[in-house]
Amino acid sequence: MASIAIIGQGYMANAHAAAWANAGQSGAIKYICTPRPKEGAVAAATKAKYVSDLEIVLNDPDVKYVSVTTPTLTHKEISLALLAAGKHVLLEKPIAFTVSDALEIEAAAKKSSGSLMLAHVVRFFLGYQKLHEASVRGDLGKVLSVQARRFSPKPTWAAWLGDESQSGGMLLDFSIHDFDQINLYLGKPIEVFTLQTSPTGPAEITIKYEGGGVGQVQSFMNAAPGVPFTSTIDLLGTDGIAHYEFSAISATEESSSGNSAGVNSWHVFSAGGNTVEQIPSDDPYGRQVAYFFEQAQRGGKYDLISTHDAISALKVSLAAKQSLKEGRPVSIA
Numbered sequence: 001m002a003s004i005a006i007i008g009q010g011y012m013a014n015a016h017a018a019a020w021a022n023a024g025q026s027g028a029i030k031y032i033c034t035p036r037p038k039e040g041a042v043a044a045a046t047k048a049k050y051v052s053d054l055e056i057v058l059n060d061p062d063v064k065y066v067s068v069t070t071p072t073l074t075h076k077e078i079s080l081a082l083l084a085a086g087k088h089v090l091l092e093k094p095i096a097f098t099v100s101d102a103l104e105i106e107a108a109a110k111k112s113s114g115s116l117m118l119a120h121v122v123r124f125f126l127g128y129q130k131l132h133e134a135s136v137r138g139d140l141g142k143v144l145s146v147q148a149r150r151f152s153p154k155p156t157w158a159a160w161l162g163d164e165s166q167s168g169g170m171l172l173d174f175s176i177h178d179f180d181q182i183n184l185y186l187g188k189p190i191e192v193f194t195l196q197t198s199p200t201g202p203a204e205i206t207i208k209y210e211g212g213g214v215g216q217v218q219s220f221m222n223a224a225p226g227v228p229f230t231s232t233i234d235l236l237g238t239d240g241i242a243h244y245e246f247s248a249i250s251a252t253e254e255s256s257s258g259n260s261a262g263v264n265s266w267h268v269f270s271a272g273g274n275t276v277e278q279i280p281s282d283d284p285y286g287r288q289v290a291y292f293f294e295q296a297q298r299g300g301k302y303d304l305i306s307t308h309d310a311i312s313a314l315k316v317s318l319a320a321k322q323s324l325k326e327g328r329p330v331s332i333a
């Protein structure tokens, strides 16, 4: 069995390691690679060696699959090195800080004997997938508008996340999940306008789409104590409406597995019939890793989230930031 490396040992490294473990691959995680390794920092990687030199990962032919869970500013350098070494790379969102960096990563992936998948985990939540399936089946007719909301307590686990020069701020680091979802339904974004009252929001972002669709995102990263992480999406189509809501059990834990005490439900009301469903449990990080693992072995084509999709979401984030700065709608080329 080929081995896995995880780059980083923080919050998302733990989420990826748990996901690899749920996919039956815990023993295959050979390295945790990070500048100041701390033995045991990644609980689910029980057999891993903690190393500080990326060259060890790059030069180990056993390592075929690599989760990159480092701060966004490091994504380009690390993923370019891994792709040049022919690794299959599962890279955390956002793909990069700038579109030109993202295009460089995309070009490197095309040249690589490995492959690149962006870890836009929202695409792997069952409820988001159920709504997308309903839309693809045509249950909603033509989707005219999409609203997506995301509320969380302030992230406290890493200082860099609160520093816009390192994280890109809420519109890049957090709202990008919803920009990606709305792009999925409405296609090519052409103009963005942002209103935001503080760095942690609330922010309201309106997106115009080629063909007339309208998207609306509401983001807030300073939810009151006790308010759980919550995300919702609403679709309005010519033939129906659909809604999904996820709320985690605990205010500090974004975990979405075993969420029986939280809210995880979707409905579709349409001319063709009505469906209301609860999702008793879900493991989107596990299903994301399992999909990456399977598709990497089949040649590295990731239709559920293409690099082009990740770059399109990045473009909306960057336009939303520019709109906020300049106080006017900003076009996307």
Ligand SMILES: NC(=O)c1ccc[n+]([C@@H]2O[C@H](COP(=O)([O-])OP(=O)(O)OC[C@H]3O[C@@H](n4cnc5c(N)ncnc54)[C@H](O)[C@@H]3O)[C@@H](O)[C@H]2O)c1
Pocket (backbone or CB within 6 Å): 007, 008, 009, 010, 011, 012, 013, 033, 034, 035, 036, 069, 070, 071, 072, 074, 078, 092, 093, 094, 119, 120, 121, 157, 158, 173
């Ligand atoms: N998909 C999601 O739901 C989700 C949620 C949170 C964060 N993220 C993304 O995941 C990434 C990491 O976020 P996090 O919250 O895990 O951050 P974190 O600070 O908890 O962890 C980052 C880790 O990377 C390590 N690191 C820093 N520079 C490095 C380098 N050059 N080489 C190797 N390791 C390095 C740090 O030591 C740390 O262990 C970010 O891009 C963030 O946007 C995604």
